[in-house]
Amino acid sequence: MEEPTFVQVQDLHKSFGANHVLRGVNLAVGRAESLVILGGSGAGKSVFLSHLIGLMQADRGSVTIDGQNWAELDRGQTYDLRTRFGMSFQEGALFDSMTVYDNIAFPLRRQTSKMGKGEIKDRVAECLETVGMPGIAQLMPSELSGGMRRRVGFARAIALKPEILLFDEPTTGLDPIMTTVLGEVIIQMRERLQATTITITHDISSAKMIANRVAMMFKGELVHQAPRDAFFNCDDPIVRQFVDGKSQGPATEALIKR
Amino acid sequence: MLSALGSQVLAFTESAGKFSIFTARAMAAVVRPPFELRELMKQLERIGVASFPVVAVTCLFTGMVFTLQTYDGFARFQAESYVPGILGVALLRELAPVIGGLMMAGRVGSAMAAELGTMRVTRQIDAMEVMATDPLQYLVVPRLLATVVMLPLLIAMGDLIGIWGGWYLINVVMDAPLPGFFDRVFEFLEPFDFWSGMIKSLFFGLIIATVGCYKGLTTRGGAEGVGTNTTNAVVYASLGILVSDFFLTRMLT
Numbered sequence: 125m126e127e128p129t130f131v132q133v134q135d136l137h138k139s140f141g142a143n144h145v146l147r148g149v150n151l152a153v154g155r156a157e158s159l160v161i162l163g164g165s166g167a168g169k170s171v172f173l174s175h176l177i178g179l180m181q182a183d184r185g186s187v188t189i190d191g192q193n194w195a196e197l198d199r200g201q202t203y204d205l206r207t208r209f210g211m212s213f214q215e216g217a218l219f220d221s222m223t224v225y226d227n228i229a230f231p232l233r234r235q236t237s238k239m240g241k242g243e244i245k246d247r248v249a250e251c252l253e254t255v256g257m258p259g260i261a262q263l264m265p266s267e268l269s270g271g272m273r274r275r276v277g278f279a280r281a282i283a284l285k286p287e288i289l290l291f292d293e294p295t296t297g298l299d300p301i302m303t304t305v306l307g308e309v310i311i312q313m314r315e316r317l318q319a320t321t322i323t324i325t326h327d328i329s330s331a332k333m334i335a336n337r338v339a340m341m342f343k344g345e346l347v348h349q350a351p352r353d354a355f356f357n358c359d360d361p362i363v364r365q366f367v368d369g370k371s372q373g374p375a376t377e378a379l380i381k382r
Numbered sequence: 383m384l385s386a387l388g389s390q391v392l393a394f395t396e397s398a399g400k401f402s403i404f405t406a407r408a409m410a411a412v413v414r415p416p417f418e419l420r421e422l423m424k425q426l427e428r429i430g431v432a433s434f435p436v437v438a439v440t441c442l443f444t445g446m447v448f449t450l451q452t453y454d455g456f457a458r459f460q461a462e463s464y465v466p467g468i469l470g471v472a473l474l475r476e477l478a479p480v481i482g483g484l485m486m487a488g489r490v491g492s493a494m495a496a497e498l499g500t501m502r503v504t505r506q507i508d509a510m511e512v513m514a515t516d517p518l519q520y521l522v523v524p525r526l527l528a529t530v531v532m533l534p535l536l537i538a539m540g541d542l543i544g545i546w547g548g549w550y551l552i553n554v555v556m557d558a559p560l561p562g563f564f565d566r567v568f569e570f571l572e573p574f575d576f577w578s579g580m581i582k583s584l585f586f587g588l589i590i591a592t593v594g595c596y597k598g599l600t601t602r603g604g605a606e607g608v609g610t611n612t613t614n615a616v617v618y619a620s621l622g623i624l625v626s627d628f629f630l631t632r633m634l635t
């Protein structure tokens with residue numbers, strides 16, 4: 125028998141009061157796949173990622189990771205499953221009472237199999253090197269620029285070399301060079317570690333670079349999913365408007381209303 | 383009008399229920415490994431050591447004012463010699479725990495609500511959850527334990543400082559020597575006077591920490607939310623102290 129799809133989302137609904145944000149999301153992502161989710165702001169992308177990692181519970185429908193449904197896990201199982209994830213937040217979400225070093229070391233120290241002090245130090249240095257910021261380990265987050273904070277958040281997400289990585293707009297506000305560098309890191313994570321990556325981005329060129337598959341979130345649904353080349357060549361009017369960045373089209377109304 | 387009142391009552395009952403569940407979960411987390419010793423030490427230092435000056439000054443002046451008032455009153459029927467005993471009882475049983483507790487609600491409860499609230503709205507709490515760390519264990523339990531341990535210690539020191547304040551006022555400031563001041567205090571006091579104040583402090587510490595952490599963790603809506611929740615943490619913790627003081631006093635007399 126075939127093993128279940130690694131990430132399986134079925135008919136996911138979520139409302140905040142009267143605001144029906146997710147309206148039936150369906151998604152299947154296999155191991156070592158790289159999915160990019162595009163979509164206008166307020167479409168529900170960040171809320172969707174929160175469901176994937178079990179930070180929010182579905183009103184209706186299910187989210188299953190490697191055969192385990194978040195809704196059926198108890199507290200211990202929830203945290204166990206989360207150790208297989210890495211996530212970088214749109215807001216950065218660095219611990220502002222800790223140095224950059226302690227931020228990146230945090231997931232390393234929290235895991236059950238203890239790493240030695242030296243190992244942690246090496247891994248933190250390696251992660252900072254990866255995001256192009258060696259030697260800032262002793263700074264506090266408040267001493268960093270927005271783009272630097274985002275990169276530290278990215279470094280923290282990959283520190284544990286997790287099986288599945290969620291990136292919420294990792295490159296928004298970064299210069300084009302850094303955007304490409306982080307794109308390459310995402311590709312490496314997939315190719316070397318066989319990690320599954322799900323990335324939210326507005327940046328069409330980095331989407332083209334890192335994706336195996338692209339999905340478009342629109343009004344709380346994933347309206348169009350396709351392999352990368354098929355996606356960017358399709359003629360779905362919503363996708364076309366977004367990819368070509370046109371101000372007139374079917375997606376405009378939905379964006380302006382919010 | 384009436385329906386507005388009704389929905390307010392409902393909202394209040396709902397949050398009271400949520401707060402009780404939160405408190406129960408925090409208690410359960412206290413005895414569940416892993417134990418965050420480093421965080422606990424940090425909070426003991428921040429909550430206990432750093433609060434000492436505030437509690438000391440509060441108790442010093444409370445002791446002096448109380449002595450001044452009672453001395454003035456008791457002098458009308460030549461009963462000045464009872465002042466030390468009354469001071470000891472009032473301070474240990476009531477004044478030091480309540481006034482010290484209220485000061486700590488302002489100092490420590492607000493800091494917890496503001497810190498955890500900021501962490502909530504900037505998604506640091508979510509980041510912690512994602513890194514398989516229970517904020518209840520990592521953030522709430524150390525604060526709770528530190529407050530519950532430190533408040534009685536601070537109040538016990540405040541007791542001594544307040545009594546010394548009374549002595550200083552009579553013997554030095556008023557220059558009306560009352561021989562054997564301290565002997566009179568400790569002859570009059572019973573051990574239970576001291577312990578009832580300690581039990582109160584322990585409860586007040588519990589109230590300050592749970593309200594502060596609950597208000598912090600349930601913060602919504604950016605900087606404004608942090609502001610209102612911080613204010614509410616102080617208001618609710620102070621009210622909680624004053625109301626529970628009545629019931630504790632009834633039980634402990």
Ligand SMILES: Nc1ncnc2c1ncn2[C@@H]1O[C@H](COP(=O)(O)OP(=O)(O)O)[C@@H](O)[C@H]1O
Pocket residue numbers: 140143145163164165166167168169170171172
């Ligand atoms: N914790 C929350 N409580 C209430 N509403 C929320 C919350 N998080 C997100 N929303 C709402 O959900 C909608 C989608 O938000 P989000 O997923 O952040 O959009 P984006 O696609 O830009 O990431 C917005 O209307 C937002 O107001």
Ligand SMILES: [Mg+2]
Pocket residue numbers: 169170171214292
């Ligand atoms: Mg978002």
